[in-house]
Amino acid sequence: MSLRMEARVLDRDVDVALEVGDGETVAVLGPNGAGKSTLLAVVAGLLRPDAGRVELDGRELTGPRAWVAPHDRRVALLAQDPLLFPHLSALENVAFGPRSAGTRRTAARTAAQDWLDEVGVGELADRRPGQLSGGQAQRVAVARALAAEPRVLLLDEPMAALDVAVRPALRQVLRRVLAGRSVVLVTHDVLDALLLADRVVVVEGGRVVEEGPTDAVLTRPQSAFAARVAGLNMVTGTWRDGAVVAADGTTVAGLADGPAPAPDEPVVAVFRPSAVSVFRDAPGGSPRTSLAVRVTELEPHGDQVRVHAGHLAADITVHAAADLDLAPGSDVVFVVKASEVTVYGNAGPLESAP
Numbered sequence: 001m002s003l004r005m006e007a008r009v010l011d012r013d014v015d016v017a018l019e020v021g022d023g024e025t026v027a028v029l030g031p032n033g034a035g036k037s038t039l040l041a042v043v044a045g046l047l048r049p050d051a052g053r054v055e056l057d058g059r060e061l062t063g064p065r066a067w068v069a070p071h072d073r074r075v076a077l078l079a080q081d082p083l084l085f086p087h088l089s090a091l092e093n094v095a096f097g098p099r100s101a102g103t104r105r106t107a108a109r110t111a112a113q114d115w116l117d118e119v120g121v122g123e124l125a126d127r128r129p130g131q132l133s134g135g136q137a138q139r140v141a142v143a144r145a146l147a148a149e150p151r152v153l154l155l156d157e158p159m160a161a162l163d164v165a166v167r168p169a170l171r172q173v174l175r176r177v178l179a180g181r182s183v184v185l186v187t188h189d190v191l192d193a194l195l196l197a198d199r200v201v202v203v204e205g206g207r208v209v210e211e212g213p214t215d216a217v218l219t220r221p222q223s224a225f226a227a228r229v230a231g232l233n234m235v236t237g238t239w240r241d242g243a244v245v246a247a248d249g250t251t252v253a254g255l256a257d258g259p260a261p262a263p264d265e266p267v268v269a270v271f272r273p274s275a276v277s278v279f280r281d282a283p284g285g286s287p288r289t290s291l292a293v294r295v296t297e298l299e300p301h302g303d304q305v306r307v308h309a310g311h312l313a314a315d316i317t318v319h320a321a322a323d324l325d326l327a328p329g330s331d332v333v334f335v336v337k338a339s340e341v342t343v344y345g346n347a348g349p350l351e352s353a354p
């Protein structure tokens with residue numbers, strides 16, 4: 001185990017715990033204000049929690065009797081904004097950390113050049129931050145973070161401020177340089193989680209509501225947030241006669257993924273928006289699930305239209321949306337075949353940190 005943390009921050013109503021194994025990348029997902037940045041600030045030593053502790057490789061960094069200053073933690077934090085020194089070249093920015101740690105000038109510059117090469121901006125070493133694009137500056141910031149040889153790298157939405165077009169290239173760089181490191185990656189992007197993370201932790205309302213291997217969380221989400229990130233419709237309820245019955249009476253027939261749940265067992269049903277058909281009136285005599293819903297929003301989705309109705313969504317063709325004359329406020333019926341609905345047990349909310 002590399003990093004272990006638990007923290008309670010009363011005025012932010014945050015109470016979270018997290019562990020990161022040696023060489024493991026953990027993605028932290030959650031809505032705005034969930035407490036993700038607070039978690040990173042506690043690990044980085046920028047925030048002292050009201051209760052809790054942070055331990056790295058068995059060394060206590062934060063605790064009732066311990067407080068290690070941010071620069072002595074062997075933890076590097078990379079935020080949305082690269083925060084480079086504007087008056088230093090890219091090379092000098094990267095060499096700054098090793099120099100401050102006592103590395104001799106030539107060795108620090110050689111290491112800095114190697115890191116710039118590693119992240120694909122070696123030829124920009126002499127440029128000042130003002131002469132770099134957002135993506136290039138963020139690569140320099142990655143090189144600077146790695147040059148400090150941290151035991152844990154904290155990334156706070158490292159691609160959020162970048163143009164969508166340059167994100168894939170930076171994601172590839174991160175995929176390469178994060179391999180084998182201990183990393184906590186805060187992100188809103190499902191692709192970051194899929195391509196970079198071994199494990200996912202979902203934080204909502206200052207609490208960890210779900211965690212598990214990335215594939216498991218994204219294919220069998222337990223929380224509404226993880227389902228949304230994974231692009232899946234989700235209905236939670238209890239199992240009755242081959243269907244999931246939600247508290248509000250919504251009933252969705254589905255197939256159990258694994259052993260059949262017991263009657264009244266808490267379960268989750270998930271299905272893709274593309275598996276949902278939309279009708280003005282319920283089709284008669286069909287064994288499929290029909291849900292009477294009101295359209296809340298329509299948005300383009302690839303070459304289709306995504307029809308939102310509260311927390312449910314359907315993807316239909318532009319032609320079908322026009323035929324149905326859909327608009328926010330339209331009353332329609334969402335229909336989905338039981339064979340398209342996956343049902344599994346609902347583990348319930350995780351217990352929060354002690």
Ligand SMILES: Nc1ncnc2c1ncn2[C@@H]1O[C@H](COP(=O)(O)OP(=O)(O)OP(=O)(O)O)[C@@H](O)[C@H]1O
Pocket residue numbers: 011012013014030031032033034035036037038039
């Ligand atoms: N400096 C601060 N002082 C007091 N409260 C704060 C401070 N920063 C954040 N908060 C509050 O703490 C809670 C958690 O915020 P935090 O920034 O950790 O969430 P987040 O998950 O990182 O959100 P986002 O995705 O919007 O960055 C929120 O209620 C927020 O309003």
